[in-house]
Amino acid sequence: MNEMHPIRAKSGTNQEGTSAHNRRVMIDALRLNGQLSRADLARATALTKQTVSNIIEELESDGLVASLAAVRKGRGQPSTPYRLVPEGAFAIGLQIDRHVTRTIAVDLIGAVLARGEANLPAGGPEKGVGTILDLIARTRHDLAGIAPQSRDRFVGLGIAMPGPFGIDADADDPWMMAAWQNFPLLETLSAGTGLDVRLQNDAAAAATAEKMVGAAHGLDQAICIYLGYGLGAGLILNGELYRGANGNAGEIGMILSQPRAAGMKRAPLEHRVSIASLSKILGLDPADPGLYRRIDEIAGGPDARVTAWVEDAAFELQAAIQTLESIFDPQTVILCGGMPPGLARLLMEAIHPLLPSIAEHRARSMPRLQLGFTDPWAVAIGAAAEPISRTFDPRFSAILKTGTAGAV
Amino acid sequence: MNEMHPIRAKSGTNQEGTSAHNRRVMIDALRLNGQLSRADLARATALTKQTVSNIIEELESDGLVASLAAVRKGRGQPSTPYRLVPEGAFAIGLQIDRHVTRTIAVDLIGAVLARGEANLPAGGPEKGVGTILDLIARTRHDLAGIAPQSRDRFVGLGIAMPGPFGIDADADDPWMMAAWQNFPLLETLSAGTGLDVRLQNDAAAAATAEKMVGAAHGLDQAICIYLGYGLGAGLILNGELYRGANGNAGEIGMILSQPRAAGMKRAPLEHRVSIASLSKILGLDPADPGLYRRIDEIAGGPDARVTAWVEDAAFELQAAIQTLESIFDPQTVILCGGMPPGLARLLMEAIHPLLPSIAEHRARSMPRLQLGFTDPWAVAIGAAAEPISRTFDPRFSAILKTGTAGAV
DNA sequence: TCTATTAAGTCAATTGTCTTGACTTATTTC
DNA sequence: GAAATAAGTCAAGACAATTGACTTAATAGA
Structure with missing residues (x-):
């Protein structure tokens, strides 16, 4: 029907969506509670012990979680707690802030492993993009020195810059942020880094940081x-x-x-x-x-x-x-x-x-x-946390077939 | 771990959650697009034709959707469009608005089938509850006259009243809304009607009405x-x-x-x-x-x-x-x-x-x-639309195992 | 010290739901 | 009238969670 109008509908889901959600829920639970046994996870997520066991086994072989020493607490078989493996995933964050650009590399738990800073040359994005790509490359290199496994475990590049987007900005903006907004930044950086790139405004990035490792x-x-x-x-x-x-x-x-x-x-x-x-x-x-x-x-x-x-x-x-x-x-x-x-x-x-x-x-x-956070680096940290969050946090769109599912 | 603190985690999901979501997605798509064939639905929801066929067959036997005459449009086998069956579900809405209370009965598509109004006696909820239960009974009776099948197809009772809730309200409120808020209204009306009861404030109800049948x-x-x-x-x-x-x-x-x-x-x-x-x-x-x-x-x-x-x-x-x-x-x-x-x-x-x-x-x-809507009845309509929405609209919490799944 | 109890976790079979690929049906186009 | 196209079905298969019995390992109590 309605040849003219596209059909509006939400996407359906299938077993893959179920599985992806349950994996995310496990990771989220470990992030929030630090460490949990399979039995704990089963109770907390309303899934069966068996299901949790299967998922944890998978996550372990994917290098995302690891077991700790068994703990005895009362009657019954001692439980084996699991924790997130920080080296399970890495992401780069990029902040573009008028005259300066910053990069941050974080791991799965949001710990900062490398950072970089550079002044942005006058002349807007055409000139600035080179600086940015250099800075990202340098940060990846630094990260590789600390965590060699990072090479294969990047989940994305998060960009934060001042908004709003898609609005015809002040012509008298001395920082040419309008020019940055009109520049095909995502495409350029995606091509230049080979990473999955997303953009958010700086306040959103700051909130992402607070959610991952801060007051939220x-x-x-x-x-x-x-x-x-x-x-x-x-x-x-x-x-x-x-x-x-x-x-x-x-x-x-x-x-x-x-x-x-x-x-x-x-x-x-x-x-x-x-x-x-x-x-x-x-x-x-x-x-x-x-x-x-x-x-x-x-x-x-x-x-x-x-x-x-x-x-x-x-x-x-x-x-x-x-x-x-x-x-x-x-x-x-x-x-x-x-x-x-x-x-x-x-x-x-x-x-x-x-x-x-x-x-x-x-x-x-x-x-x-x-x-x-009042740290000027918080926005860059939030930018880096965004791909981690997008890939590993439980959310509606990750369940849907056409949703941006990420890789968990 | 963490015996003291309860473990915080989101709920997992399973095949039931998948199925429930897909059923909701079908209903939502039909609500938004009026009528769609199985093939349309398959394309719009990213599910396979076969899956859609199975779900539609189920929904049809549940009396929620029905087929229309086949339409020929271009090459290929003619498609059979489906539509929502208004009589597939019913809900009652109750507005409590200081001196007056109103009831509305709606069907699956949000059409108003019956309404009732009564003045609330002075003296707050103790006295008012009787009036309300009478009014609801009357509305259900009126509805049964128009749509006898409604008896077995109620999905809930939605209540709307002025908020905010849980705040110590003005003592000088002449309408005793504070007393209403402290009264165990949900329990009382749930017991008195046998329906699943939810509460929202009047602005939320108005928005629910706009979403179901209005500008939103x-x-x-x-x-x-x-x-x-x-x-x-x-x-x-x-x-x-x-x-x-x-x-x-x-x-x-x-x-x-x-x-x-x-x-x-x-x-x-x-x-x-x-x-x-x-x-x-x-x-x-x-x-x-x-x-x-x-x-x-x-x-x-x-x-x-x-x-x-x-x-x-x-x-x-x-x-x-x-x-x-x-x-x-x-x-x-x-x-x-x-x-x-x-x-x-x-x-x-x-x-x-x-x-x-x-x-x-x-x-x-x-x-x-x-x-x-500027209609004074819009809030009551929204109150009635809430159980329909809760039961049939796709949403995150409907997928989760411990979510309030509703009955689709 | 021995036994019952409790809890964690595994095994193997089962169930429910979506997917796959071939097939049937019905229509238009040439 | 044949080819192309699209809707929809059939039957087998794949996938992921569930079920219930079982194993393991600890503590509590007699």
Whole structure:
């Protein structure tokens, strides 16, 4: 029917989908609980002992899990716990951040094994791609020195860069991020590295990092506010990063804040709450490689400009947090970003007390707001964690026949 | 391991999960495309013809799908299209809305077959439950008159009432909604009706209605703003209603709007954008059963109070829509609610032009904002649609062994 | 110290579901 | 009228989880 319109339908599944899901569930359970016996896994996943045994045997021969010494605990045969093998998989993360690009190599458990950094030449992607490919090659080489088995065990290359994507960007953007967005980056890097390449915005990457090895580890509903050069949020909903219809979900920096007084105009939140805005106030050059150190110095000794910025940013963040809580009803909100830890602490202090919200409910067992990574490398780590997550985390689309199944 | 802490893990799946998913996918495809042949279904779902044939045969013998006359279209054997059988399943929806309660009976395709309404007696749930059970019984009786087969084909009872849930509510709430929330409603109604009972807030129910039979039909990423006595949003993310950690996602009425001038305090959005706030301004009694008619009359003839409220509400809604677009990057935003259509039109006009946002992207093919149901019955329809959706729509949790699988 | 109990884990057969490839049927095109 | 095309069926096969009995190895209790 409907020759004209394509038929809209979700994909079906089969035994392969079942098996792939169950393998992912095992890995996820080991990631969350550290180590579990086959019997533990059977109970936790509602599968039978036999099924778990078969899957674990497979995963072991694939080099993804390994057994530990048997433990005696009470009556019955001692159990043999299993753990993830860090060297079971590797991924590369690439951050493209205006004037600088960073690479990170991580293993299956998200541990950072190698990193690299380079300045991006002026002139946009045509020139920058060479630098990037060199940097990736160098990082892979470094990684091969530490973990020779990595050569055959890459699951992908994750890229993080500032969003939003697919929007006609400001012409006056000095960093030519618009040019980067229009450049066929995925195709070029896929061809240049032979890896499976995906793109996410930097806030999403930061959230991926928090989920894999940070404050959101084990949480299924968490909102990560990422305060870097810009402002964004990574949305972890039902255990997965939410991307929206066009991959631009979480662009809270583009929210227009209400005019605060008559005559004031609505302005994007990012204009008040970002390292870019702070740099502007401090008269610093955002291209300065030592920017973070400079900000750290200035923020350390009391500085009226910093205090005013913090107050203003905190005012907006209070509202943003209250808004996000009202909309998402998350388990927690995590503030992270590429900023000096001292500045992050000032912000956290200024944000408290939080505005009242539905987050103040009876069942709360976790702080409403937590501080996540403030390391400038967190985005690159998240970029690297994305292929690991995509390949090994249980998710709906991994079950479907046409879903991007990954390789588990 | 970890005797103290329960093991955290997702559930595994098996052949049953596979089969259940594939059945749901078939039903979903027929719902979206109206009618499809087995071959169409095989192509659309990536399953084999044989598998589709087996599943369709089963669904047909279960009375959920039926064949239509064969159609010749080009070379090859004519195809036999299948469609959903409306009488294949039925559900009851119950709306509890302060002074009034409504019931709706729908079939598999979401068509309304019976409805009922009653005033809720003062005195809260202890007294109200009797009224409700009577009303449900009456609706089931009416339905049995139209569709005798409904007796054996109920998939559940969906309840919608104002949220948020689990929050210590205002003591000065004149409608005793807090008492309703503390009352063991699900248990009582489950025992009283023998049906599977679920609860959602009214905005979520409105979104469920839009998804099943309204403006969000076939959309996977849509935000429904529900403007009724209160204000809320129903979030359709990846084709499913998002509930948040505690079932309170979408409570945008609780967002504290920024002070608009020095000296003004932050106030919940709901205080400006709701029928409650309009009633207050107009000096109307919200308990008046004729409230909507009265508002319609007043809004019809130019009225300065209405104009001022519309302007104010539209100002806030502009910001709310821009915020939601920035956060979710949805395909569209739908404004719906329990208000006179004339008022809805005034609001829609006043909201335009929309504030700029990432929704203005290159690939846009749908209006950023659409008007959905303004029928006061929409929430009850959505409540009734929820069990249908839960039972027949493809979703992750339906695949899992311990997921609430429903009965497909 | 011996025995019963408990729990982990394996073995072999079974079941349920999708897949495969050949086949039948019905229609249009040339 | 023959060839091409597409829908749909048949029967055997493949795959993955399940079942129930069994083995192994520990502790608890008499």
